[in-house]
Amino acid sequence: MLDLRRLRLLCEFARRGSIAATAAALGYTPSAVSQQLAALEREAGTALLDRTARSAELTDAGRRLALRAEDILNMVEAAEAELSAESGIPSGRVVVTAFPTAAVAFAPAIARSLADHSQLTFVLRQTGPGAGLAQVQSGEVDIALVDDWTGALAAQVPSTLQLIHLCRDPLVLVLPPWHPMADPDEPLDLRELRDEPWMAAPPGEPSRQAVDRLLETVPGGPTVAWEFEGLHTLLNLVARGIGIAAMPALALVGGGAPVAVRELPGLDIAREVYAVARAASVRRPSVAVTLRAIYAAAQDATPPARS
Missing domain, CATH: 1.10.10.10 (Winged helix-like DNA-binding domain superfamily/Winged helix DNA-binding domain)
Known part of the structure; x- marks a missing residue:
């Protein structure tokens, strides 16, 4: 056998x-x-x-x-x-992997939602770009939180996996609170920010690719003067007045740094955020209740747009 x-x-x-x-x-x-x-x-x-x-x-x-x-x-x-669904009681161990901003933004609400399920053990790990789907397929994890800047992910996921859309996460401009463009009543023209010290993640990171797309829309466009690993590092540097940055709005959730946030005028640069699980596992009570908690957390964490 x-x-x-x-x-x-x-x-x-x-x-x-x-x-x-x-x-x-x-x-x-x-x-x-x-x-x-x-x-x-x-x-x-x-x-x-x-x-x-x-x-x-x-x-x-x-x-x-x-x-x-x-x-x-x-x-x-x-x-x-x-067989597990027969009992209807979420129990056992559920392992979730997430890209860093989703892990930080969603974890508090997920933990609160699952706190009443005493027989359930919840594990949340962070993972790098592109790893989540493979980890779900291999059985390493039960659920992965993944992001997609291309709009092509849904067509690439095999039928053995189930994709659940959680939210749309737009790219926003982040400025020190005392910056002249921080005033929401001030019209925002990116051309006026060409000489500012722009900061972004290193090349190859998905969010950096989105920032590069943004800067390409500005005539005589600015260049990235500083590169730092981690969106929360960038957020803290902006708050200290080191420079300005464009980043997904989800990175602002739980960041705690005092910054001003502006929508990007006339642009639609955003990522889609999904949960993915094996289709064969979604009826398991432990996986089902965790997916519901993740979905609710995503709705609560999506920050309102600010101009």
Whole structure:
């Protein structure tokens, strides 16, 4: 009989493409992954990996089994969710991963919502860009909070995952409270801010790409003079008068820094924020109640627009 844990390893190997990447994703050593896949080959009675001294790839049989394994694991999880739904009591451990601004903005409201469920253990982790979907697929986490600046994510999510839209998070201009443009009655013209010291996240960060799009709209546009890791770091620097920045409005929730916030005139640069879970798991009471808490937290945390 084929071992379910080894089938999950095979699926992860199919997604990651190497034993080292599979081991890193699941927290195993490469030798442990290799041994478990070899054991799965013995159970299957055929070679699943074509190994060389430097690499390994799936054989035709390995690819076929990996596809079947995805279906098998989803069916097992759906069956477990149905059995769990019979009790209707949220219990057990639910692991959620989130990009940093969502983790900070949503955590207090989620914790308050779940406080009454004494049999539920809630774990919230932060993750880097692009990691959430893979972690949900691999079973590392139950729910991921992900953001999308491109508008293309919904079409890319496989049918085994369920995507729940939480909110739209616009890019806003953040200024020191004493800045002349901080006055909401003052018309905002970005051309007048060309010589200001602009700050942003490093290149490659999703929010930096949005800022670059913004600055490209300004004739003779300004350039980013300072780069700092972390939107809350930027927020505190703006509050101290070091410079100005454009950032997603969600970064202002729970930040505590005294800044002025202005909408960006005539521009629609924003990210969509989603929760994603395995479709087979959403009937489990623990996952369902956590998704409801996340959705409510997102509605409460979305800051009102200020001009």
